[in-house]
């Protein structure tokens with residue numbers, strides 16, 4: 001393409017933003033506010049990742065205009081030539097990166113990926129065995145509140161006294177209940193998962209194994225966590241967490257892809273292909289598929305491996321610094337990006353700490369911890385993750401600084417659960433200092449920062465129209 005044509009395209013995307021601003025200032029101001037909020041907060045949400053600007057260029061692109069169904073070379077609409085190329089590229093990159101034989105890049109989310117897998121491999125009422133949501137499992141692994149717990153007969157395994165997966169219990173429950181599917185993978189579990197052991201248990205009872213690696217997909221492709229691809233019959237992941245891609249999911253299969261794993265006569269890969277379309281989804285989101293392709297390419301780079309190494313190093317630094325300051329870290333540390341803090345010794349709830357930290361610009365989320373007596377909306381734990389801060393370039397020294405800020409906030413809460421404005425200002429200005437030193441990648445730090453005194457009244461008080 002000529003340089004001029006490319007410039008026209010750049011102009012087009014610039015115009016997208018300026019048109020929004022001139023046509024709908026109310027909405028444009030909300031987006032602008034969010035842009036500054038992200039630049040000015042320390043995000044320790046374990047399920048978060050940042051899209052590279054080149055990934056974002058795909059999500060907000062003309063690909064959103066394409067309506068088509070089916071798969072490359074087998075579409076139900078014309079005009080699909082480019083998106084066929086894009087989807088093939090995404091599939092090839094997913095297979096190479098994960099060492100998989102089969103990849104489906106169409107699921108709209110990690111949950112949809114799990115639903116598609118279950119809908120295609122199971123019948124209503126079949127038994128599934130997954131990690132208890134109160135022990136760190138995901139909703140879509142058989143929780144009561146999820147369709148997976150309502151359409152299937154869900155049995156849950158838990159953790160041992162050290163907070164580690166109780167593999168002996170998994171084996172016993174599998175023997176007793178003979179589930180058709182065992183699900184491994186977690187949303188709040190800071191330690192390695194032994195996929196080989198799960199497969200051995202699945203094989204003894206003739207169960208299928210689904211590994212959902214949504215939280216640790218980056219660790220896996222960077223070879224900092226063993227891969228489940230050839231142990232699990234099927235592997236699923238969200239793409240917006242550690243892969244730093246768009247909202248969406250992937251379904252992958254390794255050495256069992258061509259095998260007949262159910263009583264039917266279709267190989268696994270063929271079942272999975274139909275599982276997404278037409279069984280569970282209609283049109284794919286091609287902008288998201290392009291963004292997945294872009295994120296997967298970045299995840300194959302040496303820079304990404306260095307990022308993941310820093311992510312783990314940071315989490316370990318945060319865990320040991322919090323431990324040194326007398327806090328109770330679940331399992332005593334971490335092998336991943338995640339640090340779970342048991343707040344029970346402090347007498348504070350997860351929700352109170354989450355809110356207090358947020359009022360200083362430190363974003364995290366409350367989480368139940370093993371043996372929690374509080375419901376998930378309150379929770380006795382707080383979950384931290386280092387994906388985003390590692391992407392911004394913060395290292396172990398800054399993690400020590402974060403631990404100190406967290407301690408300052410928690411100590412100041414002991415008397416009342418809300419922090420004083422002075423305390424918020426004090427911690428908030430240190431947060432802002434760190435944000436300033438480590439702007440979001442690809443962005444310039446916005447010097448028009450949040451006014452801590454004014455932030456109390458939220459959006460309304462801010463001069464978002466400036």
Ligand SMILES: *Cc1c(COP(=O)(O)O)cnc(C)c1O
Nearest residue numbers: 109110111138186187212214238
């Ligand atoms: C986050 C998560 C999901 C859900 O992904 P969505 O894309 O938000 O639907 C599924 N499984 C696990 C283990 C997760 O942590």
